[in-house]
Amino acid sequence: MGVFGISIYPNHSLVEEDQDYIKKAHAYGFKRIFTCLLSVDGNKEQILHEFKQTIHFAKDLDMEVICDISPRIFHELNISYNDLSFFHDLGVDGIRLDLGFTGREEAQMTFNPFDLKIEMNMSQATHYLENILNYQPKRRQLIGCHNFYPHRFSGLSYDFFIESSRKFKTNGLRTAAFVSSSAASFGPWPIIEGLPTLEMHRDLPIDVQAKHLLATKLIDDIIISNAYASDDELKLLSKINREKMTFNVELVEGISELERTIILKEPHFYRGDISDYMIRSTQSRVKYREHAIKPFNTRDIKRGDIIIENDLYQQYKGELQIALKDMPNSGKTNVVGRIRKEEIFLIDYLQPWEMFAFQEWKEA
The missing domain is CATH 3.20.20.70 (Aldolase class I)
Structure with missing residues (x-):
């Protein structure tokens, strides 16, 4: 190293x-x-x-x-x-x-x-x-x-x-x-x-x-x-x-403790079946499938947003994603944070199956 x-x-x-x-x-x-x-x-x-x-x-x-x-x-x-x-x-x-x-x-x-x-x-x-x-x-x-x-x-x-x-x-x-x-x-x-x-x-x-x-x-x-x-x-x-790539992320005020835990404490890796629109980290949806994630802050999605699927997305509930492109929000997706603007370009460097993490950050 x-x-x-x-x-x-x-x-x-x-x-x-x-x-x-x-x-x-x-x-x-x-x-x-x-x-x-x-x-x-x-x-x-x-x-x-x-x-x-x-x-x-x-x-x-x-x-x-x-x-x-x-x-x-x-x-x-x-x-x-x-x-x-x-x-x-x-x-x-x-x-x-x-x-x-x-x-x-x-x-x-x-x-x-x-x-x-x-x-x-x-x-x-x-x-x-x-x-x-x-x-x-x-x-x-x-x-x-x-x-x-x-x-x-x-x-x-x-x-x-x-x-x-x-x-x-x-x-x-x-x-x-x-x-x-x-x-x-x-x-x-x-x-x-x-x-x-x-x-x-x-x-x-x-x-x-x-x-x-x-x-x-x-x-x-x-x-x-x-x-x-x-x-x-x-x-x-x-x-x-x-x-491993660790992104500074500004969390949305009012997110649940479970969402905070998923973002900051759960291990994340880039799922191997690649999408043009998102980087998917899916293990949290398995671990927390019995937990409630209520709809919250379901605005339209921007590149660099951190998003977690809510109860309305049924079997996808609890899955964390990083948005690669702007997308409409059906109301089934909670926008829970956003990668620091200077770091958003770094999401393009993540490779399938690569581990990544987040640390909380607030703009000065």
Whole structure:
């Protein structure tokens, strides 16, 4: 199972502030850190000393640290792909190559004596991955991570994201992508208009971004790209159920305790005989067939509604459904809740026989 991570940018922050953020993220169960060494302009020894301090602090908390390295740094510090001892001395667990080599060099890097992970840029419309695999790398040391995009409208298109992610996943490689905090104020560059991987995520709440990445089933690790995310955002991500899609739902005032129990406490799975109009969860109608469910709030049904069949639907009484389309209501169906508007698109990702759940949510 993948992990959640944060990003830190020592070139633009203070050691103490980074360490406070790392400590807080660790307390919420975050396991991974993305960082980058953009330049060593100025006092090189001081910059590297502070960088090491922060990395060692994270390692003491058993967090994995992957460092993004630009070709400029390779040149400035006279580092060769044949000798990665510099990164071992820094204390990182791996390096991310934003711009790669020819494939042979990356494959050779995976055999480094320090067991450093070699992370590739997944956001490329090339045969880069295939080139590397042709040179027979040590696969367990090879991982992938998408880019993030500070310029509005420059983020990845959804279709390209799926295509490029699938290349890595079908080859059994660990994958990662970025979500953007609305509370954070900086990233690696001066321009920042959000910092997501996917353009469609730029203005979405951070937990919805993460749920969407998980729903694609193509991304293992999810990293907050900008710093510093708020306590509320860290908490939201820490509470996401990675094992099954869990929708935030606003319940209708006045529903019965039985309906509340069916929604929030009973297990749900997507029945396998697919309908264009609804996702059906049918076990509750078996369990509660002897219980009364009186007609209540039988307005017409909208996509994203949570509905439960009432007494008038006889043998269907107690069945829970998620509406995929707008439908008229015959009066036999109680509209008992509605999925949070930002999450409604996620219902299209549920697959037949897949488990799902709801948690109560109220709009602020």
